[in-house]
Amino acid sequence: MIERAILNNLQLTEIQKAKSEAPMILVQKYGGTSVGTPERIKAVARRIIASKEAHPHLVVVVSAMGDATDELIALANQITLQPDLREYDAVISTGENISAALLSMAIIAQGTRAISLTGNQAGIKTESIYSRAKIVHVDPTRIFNELKSNKVVIVTGFQGINSEEDVTTIGRGGSDTSAVVLAAALGAEECEIYTDVDGVYTTDPRLVPSAKKLKEISYEEMLELASLGAKVLHPRSVECAKENGIVIHVRSSFNQDEGTRVKEVTSMEVNRPVTGIALNEEQATVSILKVPDKPGVAAKIFSKLAEAHINVDMIVQSIEENQINNITFTVARDDLEMTKTLTNQIAKDLEAEGIKWNDFIAKLSIVGVGMISKPGIAARMFRVLGENNVNIEFISTSEIKISCVVNRKDAQRALEALHREFNLDA
Amino acid sequence: MIERAILNNLQLTEIQKAKSEAPMILVQKYGGTSVGTPERIKAVARRIIASKEAHPHLVVVVSAMGDATDELIALANQITLQPDLREYDAVISTGENISAALLSMAIIAQGTRAISLTGNQAGIKTESIYSRAKIVHVDPTRIFNELKSNKVVIVTGFQGINSEEDVTTIGRGGSDTSAVVLAAALGAEECEIYTDVDGVYTTDPRLVPSAKKLKEISYEEMLELASLGAKVLHPRSVECAKENGIVIHVRSSFNQDEGTRVKEVTSMEVNRPVTGIALNEEQATVSILKVPDKPGVAAKIFSKLAEAHINVDMIVQSIEENQINNITFTVARDDLEMTKTLTNQIAKDLEAEGIKWNDFIAKLSIVGVGMISKPGIAARMFRVLGENNVNIEFISTSEIKISCVVNRKDAQRALEALHREFNLDA
Numbered sequence: 001m002i003e004r005a006i007l008n009n010l011q012l013t014e015i016q017k018a019k020s021e022a023p024m025i026l027v028q029k030y031g032g033t034s035v036g037t038p039e040r041i042k043a044v045a046r047r048i049i050a051s052k053e054a055h056p057h058l059v060v061v062v063s064a065m066g067d068a069t070d071e072l073i074a075l076a077n078q079i080t081l082q083p084d085l086r087e088y089d090a091v092i093s094t095g096e097n098i099s100a101a102l103l104s105m106a107i108i109a110q111g112t113r114a115i116s117l118t119g120n121q122a123g124i125k126t127e128s129i130y131s132r133a134k135i136v137h138v139d140p141t142r143i144f145n146e147l148k149s150n151k152v153v154i155v156t157g158f159q160g161i162n163s164e165e166d167v168t169t170i171g172r173g174g175s176d177t178s179a180v181v182l183a184a185a186l187g188a189e190e191c192e193i194y195t196d197v198d199g200v201y202t203t204d205p206r207l208v209p210s211a212k213k214l215k216e217i218s219y220e221e222m223l224e225l226a227s228l229g230a231k232v233l234h235p236r237s238v239e240c241a242k243e244n245g246i247v248i249h250v251r252s253s254f255n256q257d258e259g260t261r262v263k264e265v266t267s268m269e270v271n272r273p274v275t276g277i278a279l280n281e282e283q284a285t286v287s288i289l290k291v292p293d294k295p296g297v298a299a300k301i302f303s304k305l306a307e308a309h310i311n312v313d314m315i316v317q318s319i320e321e322n323q324i325n326n327i328t329f330t331v332a333r334d335d336l337e338m339t340k341t342l343t344n345q346i347a348k349d350l351e352a353e354g355i356k357w358n359d360f361i362a363k364l365s366i367v368g369v370g371m372i373s374k375p376g377i378a379a380r381m382f383r384v385l386g387e388n389n390v391n392i393e394f395i396s397t398s399e400i401k402i403s404c405v406v407n408r409k410d411a412q413r414a415l416e417a418l419h420r421e422f423n424l425d426a
Numbered sequence: 427m428i429e430r431a432i433l434n435n436l437q438l439t440e441i442q443k444a445k446s447e448a449p450m451i452l453v454q455k456y457g458g459t460s461v462g463t464p465e466r467i468k469a470v471a472r473r474i475i476a477s478k479e480a481h482p483h484l485v486v487v488v489s490a491m492g493d494a495t496d497e498l499i500a501l502a503n504q505i506t507l508q509p510d511l512r513e514y515d516a517v518i519s520t521g522e523n524i525s526a527a528l529l530s531m532a533i534i535a536q537g538t539r540a541i542s543l544t545g546n547q548a549g550i551k552t553e554s555i556y557s558r559a560k561i562v563h564v565d566p567t568r569i570f571n572e573l574k575s576n577k578v579v580i581v582t583g584f585q586g587i588n589s590e591e592d593v594t595t596i597g598r599g600g601s602d603t604s605a606v607v608l609a610a611a612l613g614a615e616e617c618e619i620y621t622d623v624d625g626v627y628t629t630d631p632r633l634v635p636s637a638k639k640l641k642e643i644s645y646e647e648m649l650e651l652a653s654l655g656a657k658v659l660h661p662r663s664v665e666c667a668k669e670n671g672i673v674i675h676v677r678s679s680f681n682q683d684e685g686t687r688v689k690e691v692t693s694m695e696v697n698r699p700v701t702g703i704a705l706n707e708e709q710a711t712v713s714i715l716k717v718p719d720k721p722g723v724a725a726k727i728f729s730k731l732a733e734a735h736i737n738v739d740m741i742v743q744s745i746e747e748n749q750i751n752n753i754t755f756t757v758a759r760d761d762l763e764m765t766k767t768l769t770n771q772i773a774k775d776l777e778a779e780g781i782k783w784n785d786f787i788a789k790l791s792i793v794g795v796g797m798i799s800k801p802g803i804a805a806r807m808f809r810v811l812g813e814n815n816v817n818i819e820f821i822s823t824s825e826i827k828i829s830c831v832v833n834r835k836d837a838q839r840a841l842e843a844l845h846r847e848f849n850l851d852a
Contacts, residue, residue, distance in 0.1 A: 038504035038505050041505060075524070075528065079464050079468065079531050079535065080531060080532065083534075083535070084530070087527040087528070087530045087531040088531065090527035090544075091523075091524055091531070094523050094524055097520050097523070098498070098501070100516075101513040101516035102501065102505050102517060105505050105506060105517070106506065108513065109508070116513055121592075
């Protein structure tokens with residue numbers, strides 16, 4: 001699978017050939033806000049034409065205009081709430097067909113050669129599954145041919161084609177992944193992701209005005225931050241970039257500033273233990289109380305939730321007394337009602353005492369590859385929270401991340417204190 | 427070209443095979459109004475499921491929802507008024523992708539198997555030209571396969587694919603033509619065209635309440651009426667049906683009534699000299715006065731207008747005096763300003779006296795194959811107009827049609843008188 005693995009030989013040969021013949025390819029991706037109106041599309045066209053001076057071989061991936069995809073989903077939902085997924089993909093993929101063709105049209109109208117290609121025409125092959133297909137292969141023949149004709153190639157994000165020659169979509173936020181996969185398949189020098197923020201910050205600058213833009217960030221840190229709700233890049237695209245060694249340059253389509261490069265960061269460059277802090281206020285906790293501790297209990301709970309497509313984030317199991325556990329986890333607040341129903345049933349089956357939940361929480365996460373080599377970071381986090389009278393409901397850690405769930409009323413104060421503590425405004 | 431000629435051998439073999447194996451295919455086409463809202467799409471889905479009882483092999487061609495195509499055109503116009511036509515087609519063809527997939531989704535949600543196919547997937551091959559490509563071939567393989575799997579096959583109207591594998595559109599009103607071409611290529615028994623009127627009337631029933639619905643009408647009459655502004659069927663689809671011997675059944679998607687069949691009508695069945703009357707109030711006349719009569723004069727005038735894509739309808743040349751002619755013609759009122767500019771120039775080049783024009787006219791046309799064998803119909807028309815004090819500005823005739831241009835203030839009165847005279851309300 002190309003999203004995870006090295007390119008196959010055929011493609012490498014094609015890329016070598018293209019490289020020896022021509023300048024390096026730059027892949028750019030413009031999100032829905034950047035192409036939200038005809039005026040913005042024309043502005044993006046001007047930017048692309050300017051980019052082409054320095055990068056004659058330019059491939060541009062584009063999302064649907066503004067809320068177009070949401071409107072298509074709403075339309076499908078008016079037909080049925082359980083749509084046939086092949087038809088659903090046929091509907092919701094059209095937003096990108098429109099934006100790609102309009103963008104190409106705008107570039108051509110400004111006097112530069114361009115062509116829009118659908119996922120099919122761009123050779124983006126996916127699994128047969130609908131609505132969340134993975135990209136398995138890219139046949140770059142047509143893209144290379146169009147680049148040779150000196151055209152800017154505009155490719156629809158979010159979509160591909162399966163072995164039945166039917167249109168598939170690759171899941172929400174998929175255009176980032178489309179761009180990174182194309183960058184890998186075309187042997188591009190870099191993948192620029194244009195968005196409405198101008199880079200990755202130490203934390204959300206709307207919450208902490210002293211937040212600083214990062215010049216670069218490692219894949220691992222970006223993955224933790226993306227999953228934690230930093231909303232800049234889709235985690236899947238970061239994973240794909242990491243697997244294929246593609247440098248992602250996150251930058252704003254509204255100015256010319258350098259943004260943040262997501263790349264392999266060597267340890268030499270790490271001088272701060274914490275790179276960024278994420279705040280997620282869209283979750284809720286659910287606890288199953290006094291679960292008899294038998295093998296397979298956790299599996300029973302979480303496979304039931306997985307079957308219902310409920311994504312569970314943090315999981316903590318604490319020992320209440322001998323052979324009796326409390327199990328607590330977080331889910332998206334939107335999934336809370338469904339989770340309560342299922343968990344109540346599970347609690348009965350397991351002969352647990354019952355469940356409780358809390359939807360007024362916030363999850364604070366500090367992230368940094370530097371913390372691997374610097375012990376005591378967790379202790380510092382807990383101390384700062386304590387000094388600021390922030391009670392920690394529960395804790396979860398990974399190698400480069402420490403997350404604490406706190407009362408939502410304390411979240412802003414805690415975020416500011418942590419940002420100061422780890423010198424992120426310096 | 428399949429739109430004009432007999433199917434090629436390969437296709438005939440396929441059709442023979444399909445016919446021997448399976449029941450006859452019925453092709454239905456639903457227009458934009460019929461699928462204008464999610465509710466209407468669901469209603470059309472119910473109708474299709476009911477049709478499938480009697481016609482297990484059902485192929486449905488669908489237009490874009492309501493004003494969707496106009497909205498896409500408006501969007502493209504906001505990018506540029508002179509769009510690259512390949513990109514233009516990529517944009518404006520998406521309306522049908524959406525309506526076809528939603529309709530298929532609605533059928534599946536009601537428990538019947540269905541699949542939507544794009545022009546590409548349905549094997550509809552066109553010329554390479556964009557925005558008004560002709561269909562040159564249909565490869566029915568996938569449609570036959572899907573029908574064998576007991577699915578209702580929903581095909582996007584208005585679009586096809588060219589030899590570069592790029593999406594093309596076949597011109598406005600093209601979905602009617604898509605349906606007829608498919609009916610021909612699939613060897614269908616009939617092509618049902620669903621619209622918001624329930625058939626073809628002797629004249630517009632909104633103007634003459636006593637107008638009667640016709641049970642059937644010949645291709646030739648329908649062609650004259652379609653071109654004359656009856657707005658029921660696109661003339662090109664009628665021509666295509668005539669060339670391929672396809673019976674078109676025009677009916678309403680809002681009721682179950684039989685509509686009007688457009689077919690080869692034998693002379694035995696003709697018992698009225700006039701089948702219908704069309705009124706067109708969207709034209710204007712332009713005259714070039716005192717043109718010296720030299721060879722090539724008419725060619726000079728009308729090739730100039732053709733170059734500017736101005737469609738000229740009636741043309742009358744009258745001799746003013748020796749070697750001096752007046753030439754008068756009608757154009758769409760929207761084209762009048764452009765026509766005046768061009769014609770003024772032409773008049774100077776030809777050393778004519780000048781031009782005049784009239785945009786307050788109406789064109790009344792009586793149509794009927796019966797008039798071939800019954801002389802005196804024209805005289806009867808002129809007499810009725812005279813008796814009703816309607817002055818005739820000019821006259822043009824074909825074998826089955828007589829058109830008179832009159833002052834627009836007289837049009838309604840003239841229409842009613844002619845409708846009575848030829849017993850069309852009987």
